[in-house]
Amino acid sequence: MQGNTILITGGGSGIGRGLAEAFHKLGNTVIVAGRREAVLAETAAANPGMQFAVLDTANAESIAAFAPKILAEFPDLNVVINNAGVQRYHDFSSDSGLDEAGAREEIDTNIWGVLRMTDAFLPHLKTRADAAIVNVSSGLAFVPLAQFPVYCATKAFVHSFCLSLRHQLKGSGVRVIELAPPWVETELGATHPPEAMPSGSGTAQGPMPLDAFIAEAMRELESGDDELKVAGAKFLFAGGVSEKQAATFAMINH
DSSP: OOSOEEEEETSEEEEEEEEHHHHHHTTEEEEESSSSSHHHHHHHHHTTOOOOEEEEEEEHHHHHEEEEEHHHHOTTTTTEEOOOOOOOOOOTTSSSOOOHHHHHHHHHHIHHHHHHHHHHEEEHTTSSTTTEEEEOOOOOSOOTTTTTTHHHHHHHHHHHHHHHHHHHHTTTTEEEEEEEOOOOOOOOGTOOEEEEEEEEEEEEETBBOOOOHHHHHHHHHHTTTTTEEOOOHHHHHHHHHHHHHHHHHHHHHH
């Protein structure tokens, strides 16, 4: 938890910023990356010593240009946290048609971003001691919330990818950690229409406050485990891997 050089995508706000500030306070070198330079600059200014760099993880060319520059500036980089994510509301029962641009953004960010960042940084991480890739999935990877069918499917991909990547990297010295948050109070869903907001038991209590989530997430990360489910994500995981899956799905989607 200390003495690391950590790159966090989507690090200017929400969960990314919370994790960045928590690791920064522990004395780690932290670089936050994302699309919005002004937000990144404000985050770094509020945390003297924190670094920032502009990156669009949905764009292959952006990652290809970004990786060598970051590694040249921070050769001790040993942890990459793939946190950047996009969530869009889709109602396939309506006659309005698919928001193809929105769905593509979710897939490009939540899936291709994780794949390309892993590919870009893994050769370097294999050369570092105590190296890790941390992929942020979601409790919705295990039981989907039907209002967000593409988002939930992308997070199920992240979970599955972590399992395969962890297996492939056994003996490499690079840990693969999955961090699955519950519904957290961030700007991720701030622009959703009212009908998109969860109403089922297990989510109706409202989002977990960001500060509370970060505190629990840091305790989970300190545990040394590779699959970390925080708060409500544990409920969804339990419902998703047992005979209770159908009941849990019905519970959060009525």
